[in-house]
């Protein structure tokens with residue numbers, strides 16, 4: 001990690017940044033040198049940055065040194081709202097030339113992640129990317145190869161494998177509590193975001209935004225998928241978006257995906273932007289399950305959504321009713337991914353979140369699109385280290 005600013009970096013930086021941000025940078029570098037903080041830049045200061053910024057700020061090992069958004073006023077507003085004291089930029093090139101940093105956190109429109117992540121890696125930055133880390137599996141794989149060639153770290157959301165509920169379910173499966181596992185199901189949907197059009201544009205859709213959580217959970221629990229079959233549809237061809245009005249929906253807002261894991265296990269994911277749920281986007285207080293796993297000696301149901309779950313019911317007895325386990329979060333929150341991986345760089349530890357897993361999920365999404373378009377079963381080539389827990 002580059003902790004010091006060289007003279008040439010200083011001159012480049014001084015030429016491209018204002019006096020105010022220069023001061024901020026020098027102050028932050030002192031902090032970096034004193035307490036070994038990792039310097040983070042956030043690109044994309046929209047909705048989800050409201051969850052990321054405070055979480056990153058809560059870590060003593062992290063300093064947010066830059067905020068960037070093509071709508072520069074958003075970077076400025078977030079800087080003020082969260083008292084970040086960061087430099088702000090309106091485009092990635094100025095960000096990369098500006099105040100030095102170690103890791104970029106990518107929170108922009110989904111379609112931009114691949115190109116922005118590539119630029120950051122080429123400039124020697126570690127990257128945490130919101131999902132998806134790229135638009136295609138090939139683009140994602142090339143990013144990983146680039147990262148490896150430069151000895152950099154790359155990660156992709158989600159962070160579902162970090163929850164104690166995921167760990168509990170994984171242990172139950174590994175210990176054989178369910179007997180021979182056969183089938184699983186995951187679902188996630190709501191009535192769709194109204195604040196940005198990218199969710200519905202080409203390379204958007206309900207799979208990379210929502211189904212991605214269930215795909216990560218089910219492959220994380222059951223192992224990498226070997227092939228995929230899917231049916232996708234657009235139920236609502238037009239949407240009303242704040243600031244834009246009526247737009248055309250170009251990617252699936254309704255998706256059913258079948259995954260074939262090892263040993264005959266089949267799982268199913270259902271996701272969409274037309275799912276009424278009175279518990280809302282975050283399923284607060286939801287008592288019903290969104291993930292279920294069946295074996296011949298037991299079954300498990302994860303309550304609420306897998307990214308913010310309220311516990312797991314394990315049914316493994318003819319005599320006594322199913323028991324609720326893991327009601328507490330143990331500190332886990334869905335927006336913790338960037339914080340955990342940044343801390344892992346500082347502490348030189350290996351986090352549970354694994355980029356090959358995110359890449360595998362990206363291949364599943366692409367394969368589901370191919371399967372739906374062709375009516376064929378699509379074999380997968382990617383895999384990842386499993387079991388995760």
Ligand SMILES: NC(=O)c1ccc[n+]([C@@H]2O[C@H](COP(=O)([O-])OP(=O)(O)OC[C@H]3O[C@@H](n4cnc5c(N)ncnc54)[C@H](O)[C@@H]3O)[C@@H](O)[C@H]2O)c1
Pocket residue numbers: 043044045046047048049068069070071074090091092107108109110112116130131132195196208209
């Ligand atoms: N909003 C949520 O609750 C939520 C939750 C989990 C994950 N996510 C993911 O986070 C990402 C962002 O979602 P959001 O809801 O915050 O969207 P958003 O539209 O609110 O914010 C995206 C921001 O990125 C900026 N941007 C776009 N292109 C850019 C570029 N090239 N350079 C710099 N800035 C750019 C936009 O101006 C916008 O401010 C998506 O991948 C989404 O799937 C969102």
